[in-house]
Amino acid sequence: MAGFAESIRNIWEIEDLRNRILYTLGLLVVYRFGTYVTLPGVDAATLTDINAASGDGGIFGFLDMFVGGAFRQAGIFALGIMPYITASIIIQLMGAVVPYFQKLQREGEDGRRRITQLTRYGTVGITALQSIGYAINLSYGQTGSAIVIDKTLFMITTVLVLTSGTVFVMWLGERISEKGIGNGISLVIMVGIIAFLPQSLFNEIDINGDNIFIVLIEVGVWVLVTAGVVLVSQGMRRIPVQYAKRVVGRKSFGGSTQYLPIRVNAAGVMPIIFAQSIMFIPSTFASFMPDNETAQQIGAWFGQIDSVGYSVLFFVIVVFFTYFYTAITVNPQQMADTMKRQGGFIPGIRPGKQTSEFIDTILTRITLPGSVFLGFVAILPSFAMAFGVTQGFAMFFGGTSLLILVQVTLDTLQQIESHLLMRHYDGFMKSGKMRGRRV
Structure with a gap:
């Protein structure tokens, strides 16, 4: 402290x-x-x-x-x-x-x-x-x-x-x-x-006022879920990259081993935002047609965020967009070309095409658990509401809300950390593992 x-x-x-x-x-x-x-x-x-x-x-x-x-x-x-x-x-x-x-x-x-x-x-x-x-x-x-x-x-x-x-x-x-x-x-x-958090928590306490133990359990589960999201958000696979030794004049460069970080959740919060935008479209069109009964029924179905059908569809779309967004933001071929130009190579893997394929294979495998976890986090509010948690507080158990809170907080702390380290101060949290710490 x-x-x-x-x-x-x-x-x-x-x-x-x-x-x-x-x-x-x-x-x-x-x-x-x-x-x-x-x-x-x-x-x-x-x-x-x-x-x-x-x-x-x-x-x-x-x-x-x-x-x-x-x-x-x-x-x-x-x-x-x-x-x-x-x-x-x-x-x-x-x-x-x-x-x-x-x-x-x-x-x-x-x-x-x-x-x-x-x-x-x-x-x-x-x-x-x-x-x-x-x-x-x-x-x-x-x-x-x-x-x-x-x-x-x-x-x-x-x-x-x-x-x-x-x-x-x-x-x-x-x-x-x-x-x-x-x-x-x-x-x-x-x-x-x-x-929304203080009022949502107050409403939850007010509803379960006769049994505060239930509220404590809900808060405990929420803390555990948040810790799990932080863990996955920070999780990565480090691929060793060896750089060839070069001699320029009397100085030698390279010859060291560095690591290429591949994040478990390389897509971040964007797949859930994509999926949520897709799920909002029917309700948005329904608002333009208030007198159309069919449109209102479709809009009402997509408005039932605690239903089983909505949760299943939402989960599938999140998994799909996790792979889709990762594919358009992480380019193994570009990584391999950059590595080759800088004289780097992965031990046991030929530079060029084989390196690109190797990175792509690892990215595909590591994205699977990341996408499933992201899909599970996306529908956690529905599970929370099924167990009696009010909708306001349930939204903090997962979905876009929790991921945004976690990732924005980590990003802001990382920037503060960088400012402190740049001026030769200790980091914001000495015992932490903030990404970006260099000492």
Whole structure:
């Protein structure tokens, strides 16, 4: 504990790191304040009463978690940063199949700037489309009585305000990444998720107030699941790579053994985000057709996130996208070529094609347990709800929520660790095994 307190003091003594952390916290506070600002034309008190009567279950309650409660409160940040995530996913997928985007990825900094610009344009277009569906759902759904202005005017203002709100949140995330600490976009999502944790835990305690032992068991299981996710997120297979010894003048280089790390979960949280986006599509289209009974039935089925059918389909899609995303982000051929150019080789494996095939075989084998684990984590909230855990608290037992919390926290701690080590301080956690520790 003394070492942890010393690390906190070291963080505070480094002016640049201290300013970055305070800057990040300040922008996140601005984002949280924005979630409580209601859209023009909405009676906030009436909407609160309607939401209280309808409960917080279903897919809308799940979506609400990622925007810190702004979705059900009809806040100006109701769509949050999710349209940006969707646009980023689309651009990334196009980079694997469209030659133009492949060319941009090879153009270095200029190509990255162009991709970022296209992602921003895509975010505006996706937000505009989603805001139309959101406005229709507010106007013609059970929350329609909360609208106090003309519905056409409400539609126009909602599209403009929601689009502007998402662009502003995107700007906040980019500023945090540039001048703060951690990945700004991920931190924005994490703050929205964390905002639900205290209330969800309080509700769980309130419901099981007569038997606090059950709550302690649930919290214990949650801690164990979180520890398991951390373990798998940090797990990797290290492939030894030998570099040939070279003599340049009077100095010799190489001749050392290094390791090529292959992560068990190389895809991170993206497969669950992909799968969740696919599962959201039917409900999104159903919101555009409130009078179509068939569309509403399909949307209702995909809104039952605690059903067996939904869980099985979700698990299969997550496993598929884990392999798919790993295939487009980890390129064994490129690894083998880079290794060959640098004079490295895997002992017992010929450089070139055989090295590529060897890495690909290991990647395929190690991705199998990673994908199954990821699929299991994705459907853990359904199991938790089946055992009587409330939906709000069950969402923290797995799925996108838990993975985002774990990976964003690890990434932020790793950046703090790097700042400390760069200035010759001990790491943030002396006894830890943070990836990136060099001493």
